[in-house]
């Protein structure tokens with residue numbers, strides 16, 4: 675199949691991209707609304723891009739009607755977030771938290787999850803998640819103005835919590851203990867259980 679992006683539909687381009695750029699890690703983001711409602715949503719347009727300072731980028735796209743998602747609005751307003759690790763044991767809750775609910779309702783209540791205060795930012799952490807990255811928004815770069823157009827949220831991580839039970843003998847996160855999930859095309863996810871090691875040359 676050949677796809678000329680200019681003449682293809684946005685939805686077809688979207689499916690070609692998310693089916694091809696895989697697996698994608700999941701930023702499971704808590705933010706705070708202007709009236710204090712805790713928002714929780716997953717974003718697989720996500721990665722980390724450097725460690726000094728530690729930088730992450732994720733993209734709450736515009737909705738198909740062109741409106742901004744609650745996470746984006748909250749980040750524009752307060753500029754603080756927590757990334758909670760999306761792990762196999764919480765897969766159902768990760769998915770459920772993607773439901774479109776009105777801004778005055780919390781996906782934390784919807785999913786039955788609980789929260790813990792963060793150390794350095796106002797949005798709380800999801801207590802059940804074993805890793806939390808607390809961050810400040812450095813920049814938000816919109817790219818495009820129509821449906822499914824990107825909003826690159828560039829964040830600096832200022833505090834990291836890792837459950838000690840995830841650590842190996844060297845104090846590093848053991849992927850076999852973390853059991854992260856990631857996003858593929860369609861409604862597919864993958865587990866991180868089929869691992870192999872390859873030392874760097």
Ligand SMILES: Cc1cc2nc3c(=O)[nH]c(=O)nc-3n(C[C@H](O)[C@H](O)[C@H](O)COP(=O)(O)O)c2cc1C
Pocket residue numbers: 700713714715716717718719720733734735736743744745746768769771772773774775857
């Ligand atoms: C695993 C997963 C990954 C997702 N990744 C994204 C993404 O990268 N960008 C996006 O805009 N929406 C993504 N979504 C959809 C959002 O989670 C959904 O629109 C959510 O309602 C946004 O919440 P909010 O309006 O509270 O910010 C994803 C959904 C799931 C289940």
